[in-house]
Amino acid sequence: MSVLPVLEGRQLRLRAPTREDLSRLQRWYADPELVAPFDRFSSDSFTELALGVESAPSDPTSLAPRFMLERKSDRLAVGCVGHYRPHPVLEFVDVWYLIAEPSARGQGLGKEAVGLLVDHLFHTETLERVGATCDVENTASYRLVEGLGFRREGTMSSALFHHGRWHDVAFYGVTRPEWAARPRPS
Numbered sequence: 001m002s003v004l005p006v007l008e009g010r011q012l013r014l015r016a017p018t019r020e021d022l023s024r025l026q027r028w029y030a031d032p033e034l035v036a037p038f039d040r041f042s043s044d045s046f047t048e049l050a051l052g053v054e055s056a057p058s059d060p061t062s063l064a065p066r067f068m069l070e071r072k073s074d075r076l077a078v079g080c081v082g083h084y085r086p087h088p089v090l091e092f093v094d095v096w097y098l099i100a101e102p103s104a105r106g107q108g109l110g111k112e113a114v115g116l117l118v119d120h121l122f123h124t125e126t127l128e129r130v131g132a133t134c135d136v137e138n139t140a141s142y143r144l145v146e147g148l149g150f151r152r153e154g155t156m157s158s159a160l161f162h163h164g165r166w167h168d169v170a171f172y173g174v175t176r177p178e179w180a181a182r183p184r185p186s
């Protein structure tokens with residue numbers, strides 16, 4: 001599998017997925033309640049998932065998970081994050097994030113993981129903008145990115161289908177200078 005840096009946070013370690021993570025990822029991806037708020041729900045075979053994770057480092061458009069979120073206190077993988085280029089011409093990257101273990105939610109882990117990921121992207125890529133999209137009803141998701149300094153730049157009507165209906169989706173962004181200037185916890 002890929003050689004990625006390990007990103008160290010206060011509560012989390014972000015590391016490349018290993019083969020041992022694949023069955024856990026497949027279990028998460030097979031649960032529409034976990035995946036539906038931010039992605040089309042479709043269940044990949046184990047082989048498709050493994051190939052997607054393996055090829056992601058060489059594919060900037062890949063939606064596959066790029067980092068597992070390992071809780072430092074017990075080394076449990078509680079979620080994953082990814083990033084992808086959503087547009088063939090415009091030069092920005094969108095991030096996505098999942099805290100899959102319900103008991104791990106609401107403790108700041110999502111915010112810490114996305115903060116580490118955005119730091120990593122601005123450090124390693126010649127990007128001027130990192131974005132995110134959130135279902136306008138996904139309060140945890142938009143509060144997470146707003147808490148990190150992302151600005152809501154607009155809303156797309158009826159852009160995502162899940163739970164039997166179309167949902168509006170807000171798009172968010174943060175520029176390199178805004179990210180560099182944001183207040184950091186001491």
Ligand SMILES: CC(C)(COP(=O)(O)OP(=O)(O)OC[C@H]1O[C@@H](n2cnc3c(N)ncnc32)[C@H](O)[C@@H]1OP(=O)(O)O)[C@@H](O)C(=O)NCCC(=O)NCCS
Nearest residue numbers: 038097098099105106107108109110111140141143144147
């Ligand atoms: C979105 C998600 C990653 C948040 O992770 P988390 O670790 O629980 O979030 P955090 O504890 O870091 O909290 C981030 C912010 O969201 C708020 N929040 C968390 N859970 C919330 C909830 N259920 N309702 C309302 N606000 C919530 C927190 O208060 C915090 O806001 P604040 O900084 O203004 O206080 C998690 O709920 C999840 O995995 N959801 C399913 C997948 C998904 O929707 N991903 C996002 C789309 S890409």
